[in-house]
Amino acid sequence: MSDEASPLPLHPPVTDWINDFDHTDPKWTENPFPIWNEMREASPVVHTDRFLGCYMPTTYEAVRAIANDTEHFSSRRVLVRDERPEIKNNAAPPITSDPPVHKPAKQLLLPPFTPAAVAKLEPRMRAICNELIDEFIDDGRCDAAARYTKHVPVRTIAHMLGIPEKDGDLFIKWIHAILELGIRNESALLQAVDEMTEYFSAEIERRKTDPSDDLISYLMNAKLPTGAPLEDSHVIGSLRLLLIAGIDTTWSAIGASLWHLATTPEDRRRLAAEPSLMPTAIEELLRAYSPVTMAREVMKETVVSGCPVKPGNMVLLSFPTANRDPVVFPDADRVILDRKENRHAAFGLGIHRCVGSNLARMEMTVAIEEWLKRIPEFRLDPKGEVTWSQGTVRGPRQLPLLF
């Protein structure tokens, strides 16, 4: 997706990563790890004048401090973009909420995503993975990003929501507009949000007369601590969040894991031969290739890791960068499949810990296990090109493999 010709104004190329960083720069998209190390060696918090002013913490300690400080850092804007559009109520609770509104909104969403709840989805997930693999295994090649890693979360979430799996293509289009085009193009973002709202309004209306046993009905029946049901706008906001947060991210994590295994034969063979390594391997792949970077808005002046931070700026809250901090993770740039101590922040830290983390772990585990069972030997297709998504969620969008 990131290789599409963009009609949008391009940012000037970055020549100074310490004082003028830009997470949409092609160099960052292609290989951000040396950039993050350079920034971290310079300062625990760096700043750019781009995006109307934005900080970035570069150490685990600074990322953790900001994630845990909801007094000085608001979640009301969770994307760093060229513009700062007006704040709307019920934007996407609870991800865009601060205390005290945050907790009840989050608690509503948690029960369907506990480890026990998501375990019930595992058989369907395994079937989805095998149905996808059946479609291309005899070809000896495939673009795994387009034909496998993308569809695992789309079909899983469609299954949870009680929506036809074929509507997954719509989900993917909206998410691309919001997360990638939307960084520089407000109208593309708004149009996608409008289309999602219209789609989910129709699904809600249908369930008002014909309730079903799915996540949409669960939200419609959920009660706030006051005993009041959610307004339709709250249900839609939550559904929008689940799609935005649940698809691109998991697609990216599974894709980056397969990319690693395609390019690191010793790890691939070890994991295929020793399935008992899977739990630590999944955590390590999550650490090394964490897909998700969040944002905060500075509300009050404060100091983070000795660095002054001023209101009026955004913060690019890069959990992936924290996860490459060698102070916390020895040999941080190396993937160690049996790393025992792994306090990684791939799902965020503090009150905004990803609601879907248990689901994502299950999807990653199942998708990689089923792939390795069917296709234990694979490599990048030298005639193809791997491309990575730009912006807030990083993962392969083209992943041509031979097997």
Added chain:
Amino acid sequence: MPVQLKVHVDPEKCQGHARCKALAPELFELDAYGNAHEAGDGRVPPGLEDKAYLARANCPEFAIEVTEE
């Protein structure tokens, strides 16, 4: 005498990452929201000491205490 260990989850710090439950299911339980607490009175049965320390070392919120009784 081997020392008796106890684990405790600080409910103010726990955010429901559920790493402790995955690594030491005998020592931790999750509530309906997926947040963790220690199983029973937190006493670590003999042989599970390493799991207690492993859970502590993998908690992203630094919410787990391991103490000697």
